[in-house]
Amino acid sequence: MNMPAKKIESAAVLTNAPAAVVKLMPKRLPVAEKYVKMAKETAVRVVPPLIVLALLLLFWELVCRRAGSTLPPPSRVYKDTKELIFDPFFDRGGIDKGLFWHLSASLQRVALGYSLAAVAGIALGTLVGQSVWAMRGLDPIFQVLRTIPPLAWLPLSLAAFRDGQPSAIFVIFITSIWPIIINTAVGIRNIPQDYRNVAAVVQLNPLEFFWKIMIPAAAPYIFTGLRIGIGLSWLAIVAAEMLIGGVGIGFFIWDAWNSSHISEIILALFYVGIIGFVLDRVIAGLAKIVTRGTALN
DSSP states (O other), rough: OOOOOOHHHHHHHHHOOOOOOOOOOOOOOOHHHHHHHHHHHHHHHHHHHHHHHHHHHHHHHHHTTTTTTTOOOHHHHHHHHHHHHTTOBBSSSSTOHHHHHHHHHHHHHHHHHHHHHHHHHHHHHHHHHHHHHHHHHHHHHHOOOTTOOGGGGHHHHHHHHSSSSHHHHHHHHHHHHHHHHHHHHHHHHHHHHHHHHHHHHHTHHHHHHIIIIIIHHHHHHHHHHHHHHHHHHHHHHHHHHHOSSSSSHHHHHHHHHTTTTTHEEEEEHHHHHHHHHHHHHHHHHHHHHHHHHEEEE
């Protein structure tokens, strides 16, 4: 049977036509499934701590509700501190302020003292890590000074500054600087020799070598010291404020003890722990961004 000419031409065209390339697009999860997956991942992280916390609160409530207990149960703590919880911004003058103002004053002292410690610690750590003579001369002194308890520096700082505010900042500075110095020095000493060779080949000056080679290579070590330092800073300010007085979370705790307000002490300790955790997470998040995930979590 003879096919029509048009059909023969069409068949020839189809036969000689190149095969169509089919691209497989990656399968995208529906929006609902995406949010369900995120919810599951969040639940895995959040639910276990909440369960443990609930069990601890239940145990605390059962133990402290007995007659003769010296500590209040959680229900009593909430009842006694309801005003402080829901109105943290009141200011009646003097030291009669809400917890926001006490925490704010403490955080301001920590921010100043810790910033000074970070700058000085990274500079001294770089010097000790880069220079053998500086390490031999300064490292033994640093190792001795870092073992002195933070509050032991407070009388000396009060004698020098004759004011509580700079004395507290100095205690924060002297407490948090040592881990920053030591970890920075270790990071500088562990810079690969290949990096130094490349810097010598391209003839980087000392300032360029510091910013382009030393800081990026030692960043994971530096941020480890910074994380330890921020924790020590927060511990030191609470202890120092108990002695210097004035507005601050440390003095708030000491004043509550003198007034036998145990529930207020427990509430303040809760806030101290939460803020300490947040400060650590902030430095850890900054480290993750700067070091692109190479810093320890």
